[in-house]
Amino acid sequence: MAGVETGVPLQADTLVPGFSVGKGVAATVVVLLVERGVSREPDMPAADSEVEVLIVGGGPVGLTARALLERWGVRALLVEKHGELSPFPRSRLVNARSMEIYRQLGLAATITANAFAPEFGRIRFRDTLHDRDFAAAAMVGINAPIAESPVLGVVTSQDRLEPTLLGAADGQVRFGVELIDLAERADSVVALLVDHRRGEERRVRARYVLAADGANSTVRQRLGIDTTGPGAMAAFTTVVFDADLNRWCAHQPAGVYFTAHGSFAPLYPEGGWAWFGPTPEDAARADWSDLVSRALGPSAEVRADVLRVQHWVMNAFVAERFRHGRILLVGDAAHAIPVFGGLGMNTGIADVHNLCWKLVGVLRGWAGPSLIETYEAERQPLAHLTLRQAVANTQLALHVQSRRREQRLTGEAPPAQIELPWSDRFFAQLGLVLGVTYHSGAVLTDGSEPPELSDVGTDYVPTAEPGHRMPHLWLTHHRSTLDAVGEWFTLLTPDPPYWKRQATAPWPLHVEPLPDAHTDLCGLGPHGALLIRPDGHIGARWRDRPPIGSPLHQALTAMTGSTPPA
Incomplete structure (x- = not known):
């Protein structure tokens, strides 16, 4: 998960300079005149190419938008500033509603085949990973079939999901290409892109732009769209490692194990683990293998073989606007949802499912531009509701661990079981999902x-x-x-x-x-x-x-x- 840096709101009639690109690339300044909330382009040079839709960001939300648009008759250009798909597990839950969308795209069977079995659709609370559960809950809609849907959600890692989404469409994808500025005309948007591999700049004219560039969205910041909500809640680190933990987990599978020393999650059916917990103060000098080994517990005697480390900030906010003319925010660019409950990525997938058919209608002439205005009207209220639910999930999960620590500090033997402060359906939230x-x-x-x-x-x-x-x-x-x-x-x-x-x-x-x-x-x-x-x-x-x-x-x-x- 990426952090967020809230953009500074733009004032009417303010001249906002563009910013220079990286070393070795000629710096270009693009001036945007902002008047009554709509950016105008006085002298942007002609575009090098034209597309109907430009998608900025190659995560699950951007890739899903590309597949939906192509399925509905529009080929988009997708640009991703990183040189490849993310190697980190990141989001790990594809809920039933998202799987319904992927069923429509013909992808559900492939996603399920690469995911964990349904019995991993549980959360477990333990003092250490090698202790017994003191609480557990099912993820309804994940752990067993439900009558309300023809599909099951799955536990799978984002780096396992994204290649399937990438292969679901033929439209052009350009990795290592970053949007650094954009300006809107009456009938289009001109985006200034830089290819970091070639050291070249390029201007693309698009009828519409979808900003799926994450919580730290460049597009949102360039438009001066502010956010509301708690903001940065905590700094975390994810450590991807190999270790043999089957002796404690094979007979009690789960999508995540919450412990007093961070959370552990199996990554792939064939093996691999992730640990995530608060980022230590001296993270640059941390011995991550030792930290994870100690988090497993003093009697575990397991050495973690660390493969990757990622620092991230758990954010909680909703953008004040989801739309700026022909530019639309989706996914984390529009709303950063805390990870507890697995709602963030799924909310973004629902965003583009709501939006893409409307774009197609306008582009193909059977809908008027006002249809696109309904995207914000329909999705923004839901984003606020989802944020409140996810913050509540976070507080309740932390409450369980805090309560356990308090019991242990009393010096008395803690109870074998703690009653969870929610029903088994809390982490499923079918009312919110379906x-x-x-x-x-x-x-x-x-x-x-x-x-x-x-x-x-x-x-x-x-x-x-x-x-x-x-x-x-x-x-x-x-x-x-x-x-x-x-x-x-x-x-x-x-x-x-x-x-x-x-x-x-x-x-x-x-x-x-x-x-x-x-x-x-x-x-x-x-x-x-x-x-x-x-x-x-x-x-x-x-x-x-x-x-x-x-x-x-x-x-x-x-x-x-x-x-x-x-």
């Missing part, structure tokens, strides 16, 4: 009363109210309602002949029969219908056959902000 609802112009209400975001809890109750993710229901033995969603709008109805007559250009639309067994759960009569967006959220519902007219055409026009034909 049960969120969107409120925006891209959702048409039908008179039902959707719950407020603050009401989303750990439990998930399937509902077909507009704004919610379409509930998972089996259409056939192996085909879910979620499998009917794709690069199109999906209309689910028990009366396909009537609604097929309503289908109209220019929107991509598939009409699917809904078995009668599901109509009651969906709140539909014999001629009703659900209109599902490409991201799987319900955009509109007709409880029964609507009045005479063109309800489907009217709904799609309103949801997509398109201009109806004259």
